[in-house]
Amino acid sequence: MDSKLWDGIVQYPAEFVEQYIAKGYWLGLSMSHFLNDCVRKYADHCAIICGAESLRYSELKQKVDQFAVYLAKKGYQAGDNLVIQLPNITEFFIAYFASIHLGMRPIMSLPAHRHAELSHFIQQTEAKLYICADHYLGFDYRTQARTCQQRCPSLKQVIVVGDDAEEFDAWPDTSSFSNQYVAEPAISARHVAFFQLSGGSTGTPKLIPRTHDDYLYSVRASAEICQLDAKSKMLMVLPVAHNFSLSSAGSLGLFYAGGTLVLAKDPSPNTCFNLIEKYQISHVALVPALAAKWLATVQQGAHNIFADLKLLQVGGARLADALARQLIEEYGCRLQQVFGMAEGLVNYTRYNDSIETIIATQGSRISPGDEIKIVDDADQELAIGQVGHLLTRGPYTIRGYFKADAHNSKAFTKDGFYRTGDLVRMTADGNIIVEGRSKDQINRGGEKIATEEVEQVLNQHPQVIQSALVSMPDEMLGEKSCAFIQWRKSNEDPSLTRLSMQLRQYVKNAGLATFKIPDYIELVDDMPYTALGKIDKKTLRQRLVTKH
Ligand code: OOB
Numbered sequence: 001m002d003s004k005l006w007d008g009i010v011q012y013p014a015e016f017v018e019q020y021i022a023k024g025y026w027l028g029l030s031m032s033h034f035l036n037d038c039v040r041k042y043a044d045h046c047a048i049i050c051g052a053e054s055l056r057y058s059e060l061k062q063k064v065d066q067f068a069v070y071l072a073k074k075g076y077q078a079g080d081n082l083v084i085q086l087p088n089i090t091e092f093f094i095a096y097f098a099s100i101h102l103g104m105r106p107i108m109s110l111p112a113h114r115h116a117e118l119s120h121f122i123q124q125t126e127a128k129l130y131i132c133a134d135h136y137l138g139f140d141y142r143t144q145a146r147t148c149q150q151r152c153p154s155l156k157q158v159i160v161v162g163d164d165a166e167e168f169d170a171w172p173d174t175s176s177f178s179n180q181y182v183a184e185p186a187i188s189a190r191h192v193a194f195f196q197l198s199g200g201s202t203g204t205p206k207l208i209p210r211t212h213d214d215y216l217y218s219v220r221a222s223a224e225i226c227q228l229d230a231k232s233k234m235l236m237v238l239p240v241a242h243n244f245s246l247s248s249a250g251s252l253g254l255f256y257a258g259g260t261l262v263l264a265k266d267p268s269p270n271t272c273f274n275l276i277e278k279y280q281i282s283h284v285a286l287v288p289a290l291a292a293k294w295l296a297t298v299q300q301g302a303h304n305i306f307a308d309l310k311l312l313q314v315g316g317a318r319l320a321d322a323l324a325r326q327l328i329e330e331y332g333c334r335l336q337q338v339f340g341m342a343e344g345l346v347n348y349t350r351y352n353d354s355i356e357t358i359i360a361t362q363g364s365r366i367s368p369g370d371e372i373k374i375v376d377d378a379d380q381e382l383a384i385g386q387v388g389h390l391l392t393r394g395p396y397t398i399r400g401y402f403k404a405d406a407h408n409s410k411a412f413t414k415d416g417f418y419r420t421g422d423l424v425r426m427t428a429d430g431n432i433i434v435e436g437r438s439k440d441q442i443n444r445g446g447e448k449i450a451t452e453e454v455e456q457v458l459n460q461h462p463q464v465i466q467s468a469l470v471s472m473p474d475e476m477l478g479e480k481s482c483a484f485i486q487w488r489k490s491n492e493d494p495s496l497t498r499l500s501m502q503l504r505q506y507v508k509n510a511g512l513a514t515f516k517i518p519d520y521i522e523l524v525d526d527m528p529y530t531a532l533g534k535i536d537k538k539t540l541r542q543r544l545v546t547k548h
Pocket residue numbers: 197198199243244248314315316317318319337338339340341342343346362420421422434437443446448
């Protein structure tokens with residue numbers, strides 16, 4: 001059993017384990033213990049509101065326990081993997097806590113993922129179970145489940161929340177299990193609790209193994225930094241499974257403090273402003289693109305919800321200084337910048353930081369245990385204020401992706417620092433400013449695109465010789481994607497519009513998340529190259545800036 005649980009996992013070296021325990025970062029307690037503790041302290045408080053339904057902490061726990069009985073009766077055991085892909089609904093938390101209670105390891109898929117990503121997660125982890133919604137934002141997940149079932153022999157069961165389809169199981173009515181209980185298996189808090197997903201910079205999204213110990217430390221510390229308490233009411237706008245939403249301070253930070261989570265079914269101002277007013281929401285987390293959209297709605301005359309919030313967190317992508325200033329100075333917003341990553345390290349600006357710090361920096365690390373280095377191309381540390389590559393190691397940052405030895409040797413230094421791929425500088429008082437990126441990734445309004453993954457798909461199209469996906473500035477999303485295509489000419493060359501449509505459809509059909517479909521296509525006769533002979537993306541990006 002133990003060897004199965006450690007298979008493909010890079011463990012923290014013993015001396016760091018000792019250190020993190022000695023410093024009180026790691027408490028040796030499981031995620032189930034965490035939930036029990038919340039329930040013990042706040043049993044009668046309202047934990048979750050979703051549409052017309054609301055659940056107290058005690059009721060949440062009851063549903064979690066019953067669903068765990070259901071999973072155990074189905075024969076699932078510690079070390080079995082499952083994919084959870086749900087919108088912001090209560091069942092997400094039931095599935096999450098119940099499966100982790102059994103030592104199963106959920107993979108935190110986002111609603112935007114499509115069958116190519118899903119099949120990859122399932123195949124890599126040999127996941128046995130897939131839990132999805134019937135449909136969400138116009139997409140039918142049951143069709144995707146069928147594709148995954150055909151491609152992934154490990155997949156034994158699909159549970160559909162909502163209207164099921166004949167061959168799948170409906171979300172079970174577990175009320176008859178109310179007097180049964182399955183005990184937690186004897187696994188340690190240093191084992192993996194679940195997998196986050198990396199935005200990545202190479203071919204396929206990597207799986208990020210997060211342990212009970214490391215994750216719960218980031219949750220407790222974040223809840224304190226964000227000053228959550230039992231009166232806090234948080235509106236969950238971003239996808240609930242994302243690391244930002246789950247732990248920075250997110251839903252888990254809120255549960256730790258005994259607050260109430262209100263789940264938004266979509267991020268539109270229409271939906272969310274009503275919920276903010278109705279429930280007197282105190283905390284919201286957004287990506288910059290959404291903050292800008294909400295601000296535009298307020299500017300068009302909607303009630304200024306920014307002044308009502310106790311804290312607006314903005315993160316996931318670079319927040320423009322001008323937008324930050326406007327939110328604070330014109331709209332009375334109490335803002336916090338959050339610069340984090342699913343691999344671990346999270347930085348926050350603090351409540352008592354100066355306004356200039358909150359406007360112009362992405363904050364400072366959670367923990368004194370977070371080791372941060374800013375280095376040049378030769379891994380030499382730079383002086384304070386200089387821009388370089390951000391490397392980090394610490395009590396809640398992973399030491400390696402799941403089953404990815406070759407990639408790990410590049411993504412981590414020999415002594416275990418994670419190469420974030422971010423270009424940053426540090427101010428004299430320890431705040432980080434994100435200046436850019438060295439990883440080949442596009443940050444489309446907080447959604448990350450590994451360019452190589454899309455290029456691999458484009459290159460398979462019969463008319464494509466080679467492709468290069470690059471970012472282009474976008475006022476709303478920060479960045480959009482443009483695919484430069486060197487194409488095979490034929491007698492009947494389609495028009496640019498037709499070819500663009502065909503190529504975009506081609507990426508969609510390949511089963512990649514919708515946000516990865518190139519926003520623009522440019523046809524070229526040849527690519528520019530660097531001295532090393534690699535496609536010169538810098539020049540391509542430059543062309544877009546001068547053209548648009
Ligand atoms: C969060 O996590 P991921 O894994 O989706 O993306 C991480 C990457 C970072 O390496 C950085 O490139 C970018 O997203 N990023 C930011 C940023 N926050 C994230 N770039 C500039 N400014 C920011 N404030 O995005 C994430 C995880 C936990 C908390 C918050 C965000």
